[in-house]
Amino acid sequence: MSRTKEPSPVTSRSVRSRLFTALRLGFVVLAVIAVLVPFLWLVASSLKPAPALSAGPFEPFRPQLGWWRDVLASDVRVSLVRSAVVGLVTVGISVVAGSLGGYAISRFGTGGRTLRFGVLSGQMIPPAVLVIPLFLIAFQFGLNDSLPAVIAAHLTFVLPLTTWFLIGFFDAVPREYEEQARVDGYTRFQAFWKVVLPQVRPGIGAAAIFGFILSWNDLFYALILAGGQARTLPVAIAGFNTFRGVELGEMSVAILLSAVPVLIASFFVQRRLIQGLGAGGLKG
Numbered sequence: 001m002s003r004t005k006e007p008s009p010v011t012s013r014s015v016r017s018r019l020f021t022a023l024r025l026g027f028v029v030l031a032v033i034a035v036l037v038p039f040l041w042l043v044a045s046s047l048k049p050a051p052a053l054s055a056g057p058f059e060p061f062r063p064q065l066g067w068w069r070d071v072l073a074s075d076v077r078v079s080l081v082r083s084a085v086v087g088l089v090t091v092g093i094s095v096v097a098g099s100l101g102g103y104a105i106s107r108f109g110t111g112g113r114t115l116r117f118g119v120l121s122g123q124m125i126p127p128a129v130l131v132i133p134l135f136l137i138a139f140q141f142g143l144n145d146s147l148p149a150v151i152a153a154h155l156t157f158v159l160p161l162t163t164w165f166l167i168g169f170f171d172a173v174p175r176e177y178e179e180q181a182r183v184d185g186y187t188r189f190q191a192f193w194k195v196v197l198p199q200v201r202p203g204i205g206a207a208a209i210f211g212f213i214l215s216w217n218d219l220f221y222a223l224i225l226a227g228g229q230a231r232t233l234p235v236a237i238a239g240f241n242t243f244r245g246v247e248l249g250e251m252s253v254a255i256l257l258s259a260v261p262v263l264i265a266s267f268f269v270q271r272r273l274i275q276g277l278g279a280g281g282l283k284g
Contacts (some may be wrong), residue, residue, distance in 0.1 A: 039259075045252035050284055055249050076254050079236040086222075086232060087215040088222060090154040091208050098162035099204065103192060105163070106170035119164045122156055127220050130156055138225060145228045153221035158211040165210070169203035170196065177240035213262055233258050 045053060045069065052061035071077075105115060131153070138149035142264075173196050181191035219234040227235055237258065240251035 001152060040174055042252045042256055045248055046256060048249065050249065067253050071250050071253040071257070076233070076236050077255070079231055079233045080257055082230065083216055083233040083258075086150050086154065087212045087261075089151050090158050091211045092213045093151075093155060094159045094162040094211050096207055098159055098166055098207065099197065099200075101163045102166035102171050103196065107165050107175075114165065116167055119160050121169075122160050127157075131221060131224050134221070135224060145226050145230050147226065147230055149225040149230065150218075150222050150230075154215045154218060154227055158214055161214070162207045162211050165207045166203055169200040173199045197247060208263060212265065216258070216262060 043132075047063040047065070048061050049064050049066070052059060054165050055061070076255070105119070134149065134153050134156075135144070138152075143149045168271065177199070178188075178191045178193050180274045181195045182188070186194065217234060218232075219238060222232045223238065231239075233254070237251060237254045240247040240254065
């Protein structure tokens, strides 16, 4: 009587390994499609003539640059510069203050986890609650419809996040480095500047990128505090939703323009961003 040959454990593991690899590859392909399809749709919409915008997505069309010329000739490019100024100033202030605050909490904080998570307490307050006091303060100082008002509002959520993000990186720097620097004659600030700060540069780079993206994409504060002559790019993009309907061609161009600075920043600092995220994950 013949016996049925059973598959060996090695063969079963090989099959499972190939199946797992195929599933992982499938998920990666789906993720790439989910990211690229909306982007390619925007590119196509920015190149379609007006009649083709109301046609089906797969209808052939002759590309044209009319929407790009219209948007680049409008005040959208000025709004783009305003958003860049707001983002860079917000990130600059947040990185400087957040580094000092994160270092102080890491080295001298006595509140433990309560103090550390208390830094993020402002994030728990809905923006609708903060925007009214910010608007009244800006009005009293004559800063309504101005970029300083938007920068102050963005600091309410970028600065706490930057500070909290950097605390873990400062915790990972051994205190012995500073003690040795103090023995060599450094002041505490010199030890912080020349010894500790270089160790947390990946974290600073990652925090700066996240802070810039948060500031760059903000619509709520910018719409209320500077929705007129000083409007930023997200407000300008929202302005293409008019009473006549959505101006899809111009809006597509403006959205693509808003994605360019983030993509450029991510491209040039991607290594530091990956280092920062990896280090943060290991130190968390």
